[in-house]
Amino acid sequence: xxxxxxxxxxxxxxxxxxxxxxxxxxxxxxxxxxxxxxxxxxxxxxxxxxxxxxxxxxxxxxxxxxxxxxxxxxxxxxxxxxxxxxxxxxxxxxxxxxxxxxxxxxxxxxxxxxxxxxxxxxxxxxxxxxxxxxxxxxxxxxxxxxxxxxxxxxxxxxxxxxxxxxxxxxxxxxxxxxxxxxxxxxxxxxxxxxxxxxxxxxxxxxxxxxxxxxxxxxxxxxxxxxxxxxxxxxxxxxxxxxxxxxxxxxxxxxxxxxxxxxxxxxxxxxxxxxxxxxxxxxxxxxxxxxxxxxxxxxxxxxxxxxxxxxxxxxxxxxxxxxxxxx
Numbered sequence: 560x561x562x563x564x565x566x567x568x569x570x571x572x573x574x575x576x577x578x579x580x581x582x583x584x585x586x587x588x589x590x591x592x593x594x595x596x597x598x599x600x601x602x603x604x605x606x607x608x609x610x611x612x613x614x615x616x617x618x619x620x621x622x623x624x625x626x627x628x629x630x631x632x633x634x635x636x637x638x639x640x641x642x643x644x645x646x647x648x649x650x651x652x653x654x655x656x657x658x659x660x661x662x663x664x665x666x667x668x669x670x671x672x673x674x675x676x677x678x679x680x681x682x683x684x685x686x687x688x689x690x691x692x693x694x695x696x697x698x699x700x701x702x703x704x705x706x707x708x709x710x711x712x713x714x715x716x717x718x719x720x721x722x723x724x725x726x727x728x729x730x731x732x733x734x735x736x737x738x739x740x741x742x743x744x745x746x747x748x749x750x751x752x753x754x755x756x757x758x759x760x761x762x763x764x765x766x767x768x769x770x771x772x773x774x775x776x777x778x779x780x781x782x783x784x785x786x787x788x789x790x791x792x793x794x795x796x797x798x799x800x801x802x803x804x805x806x807x808x809x810x811x812x813x814x815x816x817x818x819x820x821x822x823x824x825x826x827x828x829x830x831x832x833x834x835x836x837x838x839x840x841x842x843x844x845x846x847x848x849x850x851x852x853x854x855x856x857x858x859x860x861x862x863x864x865x866x867x868x869x870x871x872x873x874x875x876x877x878x879x880x881x882x883x884x885x
Contacts, residue, residue: 566594566607569644573637574598581605584652589613595649602649603636610643618645618768620686624741625767628681630674631759632767650763651755656748656787664790665798668782670761671751672802675778680809682741690742690773692731695830699727701837710840710855711885722874729871733826737774738812744769746778747785775811776820780828784861786835786854792864799824825865829872832862859883 560568570579579598590612594605608615615638625632633647659667688694703723707713715723743750745766752763779802783795803820806813814820835858839851859879866876 562607562609565642566605566644569639569642570596570605570646573644573646595652596646604633604647604649606645606647608643608645610641613643615640615643615645615768617770621767621770624683624686624770625678625764627683629677630682631754631761631763633763633765649758650752650765651758653753654749655751655753655762658753659748659788664794667753667761668798669801671746671782672779672798672805674762674764675746675782675802676805676809678743678778679740679775679806679811684739684741684772687741687770687772690739690771690777692735694771695731695734696727698834698837699730699830701841702833704837705840705844706833706836707882709844710836710852711882713882713885719878722878726872726875730826730830733823734774734830737776737823737827739772740775740811742771742773742777743767743781744771744777746781748788774823774827775806775813776824776827777831779824780831784828784832786839786858789857789860796821822869825868828861829865829875832858832865836862 566581570581574596577598579596581594581596584593584595584604590609592607594607596603596605606615606618608618619635619638619640622632622635626634631650633650635645635647637646638644655667655671703715707715743764746764750764750766751761752758752765754761754763779799783790783798799821800817803813803817807815814823836855839855839858842848842851863876863879863883866872866879
């Protein structure tokens with residue numbers, strides 16, 4: 560039986576043989592696919608996650624955590640983890656990326672960082688995997704394994720390998736000192752839905768199945784240093800200060816000196832952007848998803864700008880500048 564036939568059989572059972580229409584809704588960087596189902600004047604989203612490639616249980620578990628914490632996440636109407644099908648409530652068809660502009664950005668980003676405060680304050684992290692040194696290093700290794708090797712066709716010499724390893728250790732040492740909270744891991748404009756009231760309160764939150772317990776600034780990096788949409792640094796700093804002030808009011812353990820908080824944000828960003836460069840290269844060269852190459856320049860720029868500001872990161876900056884000539 561084809562996957563399409565499996566979907567049809569499962570939907571017929573789930574919808575009790577009511578008539579329905581099915582159309583592609585979106586896909587993501589994994590093997591998951593999403594379809595919009597209209598049945599009896601009601602809209603649903605079908606998540607198709609082939610069980611040999613994707614485990615849907617974390618999605619269900621973390622959706623429940625976020626729902627209990629008061630966030631706008633999809634309700635799960637039906638779930639078949641063995642077959643890899645979930646029937647979800649529909650949070651609409653407009654992402655933040657599609658809706659954001661200079662006139663509404665401050666309002667929408669305020670909604671987003673208020674949601675982050677709520678997650679960090681209320682979400683239960685007891686069952687989450689820890690964003691530990693091993694996972695951070697595993698992510699960092701994507702940079703040499705995929706971005707350098709495949710995208711740049713670059714072979715490091717022993718000195719450069721040493722520089723990269725020392726930089727990785729510096730980053731992880733800094734991250735280890737951060738306050739730890741619920742971390743979505745991809746809290747950005749493609750995973751936040753613009754909701755008009757009918758679909759709940761902004762933002763609708765998707766793609767949270769890889770959540771972990773880790774740095775308080777990680778999701779802020781995903782949000783404000785987004786690979787898919789960029790803003791002036793002065794604007795990012797303004798939003799970050801507003802979050803920082805709210806975090807202090809809510810009793811989070813963050814630095815009293817914003818400059819120190821900003822440094823942690825920047826260094827966390829370097830870790831994430833090294834990882835993202837590797838992931839985007841892998842998506843192109845292994846998975847043949849070529850559009851992600853279009854997003855490399857924004858990420859490269861974030862990385863370069865952060866490394867310019869901190870003396871300890873200048874050896875990495877030298878390597879990045881060298882790579883830009885290739």
